[in-house]
Amino acid sequence: MTFEESMKKLEEMSEKIKEESITLQEAMECYREGLECYNLCKKILNDAKQQIITYEEGVN
Numbered sequence: 001m002t003f004e005e006s007m008k009k010l011e012e013m014s015e016k017i018k019e020e021s022i023t024l025q026e027a028m029e030c031y032r033e034g035l036e037c038y039n040l041c042k043k044i045l046n047d048a049k050q051q052i053i054t055y056e057e058g059v060n
Contacts, residue, residue: 001037003044010037 001009013034017027 001040003041006037006040006044010034010041013037 013030016022017030017034022030
């Protein structure tokens with residue numbers, strides 16, 4: 001899953017949790033899926049940061 005796809009899914013899960021008709025079980029599932037998306041986004045960003053640092057170190 002790409003960063004953009006993961007962010008979209010995270011936003012969808014966030015909106016779904018706000019629905020009044022959601023059950024506790026559904027909310028917990030949305031939370032779990034949202035957390036997975038969050039962790040993936042965080043990993044992708046950290047990997048990109050490391051690539052930039054490595055590149056900058058190679059240039060200097």
